[in-house]
Amino acid sequence: MDGFMVETEEVDKHASAFVAPLNIQKSPKRSRSREGRHTRQSSSRGTETPSLRSQSQISPPLTPRASHDDLAQQLPVPPQPVFHNYLRAFYHFHPDATVSSSTDQSSITVPINQGDVILVHSVHPNGWADGTLLASGARGWLPTNYCEAYDHATIQSLLNALTHMWDLVRDGENGDLVVFTKQDYVRGMIAGVRHFLERTRCLTRDSPLIIAHVGLRRMRKGLLGDLSSLVKTAKKLQEILQANEAPVPVFEQLDELVLKAFKLVTRAVRFLDIWAQDAVSLPLDDASNNRPPTPPSDLADHSVQPPTTSNQNDQDVVLANDYASSVSQEVAAATEEELDRAKPQPPRNLNRISVAFSIPSEADSLQSPLFPPHGQAKRFSVTHRLSYTGKSQGPRMQNLASERLNAAHDSFLGFIGSFIGLHLQSRSSEELTLTTQQSVIACRQLLAVVEEVWERDSRRSEPLEQARDTMYIRLTELVQATKDMFSTSESGFNDEVVMPDSGKQLVAAATSCVRSAGDCVTKARFVIERIGDFEFETFGLGLSDTIFEQIDQIAKDDVEEIAKPESSKQPETVLETDKPLPAPPVVERPMPPPLIISESKPLPDVPLPSPLGDVRLSLQPAHTIVESPTAVSHRSSRSSLPPLTQLPTPHLSQPSPSDSTQSPASATQRFFGKAVRADSVNASVADTNSTYRYSMRGDTGSVISQASTRATTPDHSPAKTQSSQALVSSFGSASELRSVASDDMTAVEEHLLETTYAHELIYNKEGQISGGSLPALVEQLTTHESTPDAMFVTAFYLTFRLFTSPVQLAKCLIHRFDYIGDSSLVGVPVRLRVYNVFKGWLESHWVGEQDNAALGIILSFATGRLRSALPAAGKRLAELTSKVTEIRAGALVPRLVSSLGKTGVANTVFTPADSNVPSPSVTRGQLNALRASKDGRSPCSILDFDPLELARQFTLIESRLFCSIQPDELLASEWTKKHHSKAVNVRAMSTLSTDLANLVADTILQLEDAKKRAVIIKQWVKIAIKCLELNNYDSLMAIICSLNSSMVLRLKKTWELVSAKTKARLEELKIVTDVGRNYAVLRQRLQNHVAPCIPFVGIYLTDLTFVDVGNGTTRQLPGETGREGVSVINFDKHMKTAKIIGQLQSFQVPYRLAAVPEMQEWMESQIQRMHASEEANVQNYYRRSLLLEPREPPQVPKVAPSPVESSSQSTFSADSRTNSKDRFEFLNFSFSNNAVKDR
């Protein structure tokens, strides 16, 4: 239906396109000579803009665009590898072609085609990169000098999303599948596509560019189709994971996911290619064209600019035809149209593309086995006898007979599977028509392949012939059955729904068809193995015309009768294009070999007669190629790679013995593959260890995909078939687009049209958000799909004031409310979420003095837009705003950071206060004494009371303070502010703990009698033990600090009177309170505690301080190499902060202990006395300590005669401090330190 439009379109373009003096040829004219191209190259180089030239100079080693001679001159200059996540090939690289037969390398190097985009895992210093081809999913080594960085700003966020997803999948293979239960990563992809379309101004269907440009329209549709299929796969994966099924199918899904994403990106890249060449020059009338998001000049700066359109189209055709599975009438139609469209384009390309890309597209066809130079590969080697089912080698392998057979069979099963599936589900006749067509076509291809095999066999295998005939008959039956059904349904009620009876018949026919096909394929395979694999070098040749015609006839009948809903043009197209399939249309094919050779000049010499596939296969008797299992051999194999500069020479694959010792240690290999990836995450350019592992990713991927395709059973859902189909990177095919149900497309499109900031999010390796712009974070806060991560939400509420203002947040939320309103799908749920965020904020996270500034905005939003959209919500929010102003304290309910804390509270708060509360261990006499003390009659001593009860009461006092610490006291080092600190409770905690320490010292040092001091020490140790039992670490720390302080520790005579038992217990306590190794012991203990507990608050304060200073406030969005990256909020920092505060809060649970007010009162008075006392400081205590037990005169001169000597004694390595102290202190309590260290 586009035919006419296309033509007018082209005329238009013609008129406006003659800008460039040079010509890029369309495929029909591909015979265009190499000189022409050379001229073009040189002249274009001469006429390039300066900016372009400088660009290409920036990365000289990456562009071996000159001839061999030039390259040789460049030899001495080692390439400067720069790590890019994505490379784009602008030369072909087919290692096998340069090597004769020794080629273990071929299992390692991956052939690349001009225009291929590669996800790079690591770059070896020698210039080889370990990468995965997006087009095929194959992984292997490839020469970076054939590639150039691909990081165009327009597509950057999509590429980033892909990288992120790849990382997640890698983790997923390690068993970490949690992230896949959420859809965040898919959102990233969607946002990437959106961003991409936005920047290319092709976001909406109605954008002028899309309306004006057929190719872009098509590509855009394809992109949406890919996206929708990706989303579906992700959903499926999510469902599977949630259903907790066995992990095996999950891996399949993961692979599928990745391949789909690859495909999506590949298409986006092609979209960009077309766009860059054509779209920007389209005479779009409006002013918007004057300010395109990425102006053309900008584009020209990127020498990464794609190959010419013509080349793209060639590839298109190649690929489309290459994949039997993707074959449908649509392909051909699309191809033809694209060709038509492209024909007039050549003149305009050159001013847009860089020198690097004005390379001959012919090379493409040269190296593709689809276009072997004349007579070359026919009946070439018969070196292997197994059908090739190993790693997916991309399109180039596809013309091996065995490959073709498999592909055709797979595709047939795929279609017939969905065909059967449709019948079981009684779908509409339109869908049925389509699948029927597809099935018939696929079947025909299979038959064609079988026929060819049969032809090749000198013996003319009889079983095969029989099987073929049977299959043919079955197919005829199937077609007949379909026809019958349609005639009944149409003559009947004109009903869309298929009659169940005829459906059954149809299913039976289809099933028998499947069976006979299986039989046929088995026999064909047998024959292939007997005669050896061969290549289909010409298409249609050797196919039995009779069979072909017969089938054609069937198909024609079938299509004509059935395909009424289709456009009238389609049946024609189907037949025309089907015939030469799986080969490209004849027009495309002819290619003079001599020209080809010269065209490929900058590339390594291509020995013409090398049949790529066979050479490779000959070394791969097993279906999967497995590398030698040891890392050593990997390394050695790597080191045997030639230096990059030698690349273009035939040395390419020096035989490496280690490589040929391939062993089936696939597990090892897998492991290594992962290791490499992990290594290379951080751009390990110089990482010599990150040697290559052969393409395990691609390998497993393809194996699995094959399995999944084969496993087509009647209950196979059409969706599944679609997806397995999509594994083949048939991005040139439109068939799949078509078959993506239209409503899905709409959904995706709708999805895509939503404004989103998801591309401004950064995830860490665990899949948590580690950074993002405010709108992106707000978006995350208000996702419709799933409840947002609780930790994220609480962290956001807690910390948002650190990175934005309440007013800004309110505005941003309202913005979110507004822009999502357009979406019919998610508008309402998201708006509700926005309301909920406001509600949560006001209800439990409102900090009056700061947030009140936003109150006006919120109120007007509540009474305005919110009320008109969601009246009840608006009303409620308005109520809340007034409530907030009434309550001066701020939050309506206590804020809790973690849900953990919440449950803790719930558990304890709601138990009756007096149940299970231990009765206080205090006697009436003691109480009386306390009262007496209060009146000032007789002072009490801590010796008068049970240490347990003292510890309990002190814990209660401390717990009150601890539990009242508010989260915002802990933010932004609030507690360290010397004046007007709002962190009253934190400061009170530190004061209390200091006072307690002073009290300990005071009670000891106030006594003249050493014996009494010893008793007091013993009592404090007992209290400390009880504190530990009560999990009151704060008091414990204070007591131990004091007992361990120099002024107490130096009281030699006193400690002599302390029992060994007490000292031993004290040692144990010191181990607990050891500050060494970042409080390792204490942290360990705290981890295992449940509330109530009073941790040593100092740890949290230090942690918070260091999280604050050790992490930046912003981080850069990844990618955009060489460009000023975009800074976004470093949310990871705030997550960390919230996590620490959450831990502290999880302990904020009141103790269930009976208070003894008298005792508490007395203790507080003691504490108060310390606090008020001017003398309660270290210097005074030390002086008093010296008075009590003066320094022993004989020791002083002896021990420290001179500073030098004394110091020399004090530094016996780590425990030196012990020594120096011991010289003075009679007793040594640093044993604990040693003990800890020794462990």
Added chain:
Amino acid sequence: MSQREYHIVVLGSGGVGKSCLTAQFVQNVWIESYDPTIEDSYRKAIEVDGRHVILEILDTAGTEQFTAMRELYMKTGQGFLLVFSITSMSSLYELTELREQIRRIKEDDDVPMVLVGNKSDLEEDRSVPRPRAFKISQDWGNVPYYETSARRRANVDEVFQDLCRQIIHKDNRVYRQPPRQGKGGAKGNRGPRRKHRGPRCTIL
């Protein structure tokens, strides 16, 4: 030979940026996400004069108000960074008290120590004249004085290197001492101490 491990304590009043100094030093060139809660957060292997050593840094930033804890921290240190801010005279004065406390606890006048004037990037806000700070460092027994900018990572490594060098020197002095001389100094004190340690070990 196993790597020596030295304990360094960073001291100074709140707000002088000492945590920043520590964080800058401990972090490698670029850590995207610094987690101070793990055991190795404050450990760093460095090379000083060809010797590989591990520094464990104790920086109790944020707990300045827990004055009672100070001694606990100081006890663990073999070398001390005394950090003040060149924008605050009082932060320098407060160090005097800390230094006294260190000497008291260590019972040693020659504790490895470096005086650090941080925030040198805020020259315009300087309120501690350089000579003044230098004079104090002289008074302290020729303690090295550095001015650093944690924000710009200026002199950060140097400070730790210097301190580490001092600790190593002190170590070496002990090792190089002839046995006899060493005995004269150390043995007299060690004898009785060992006696006390013996029984304690058994109890534990």
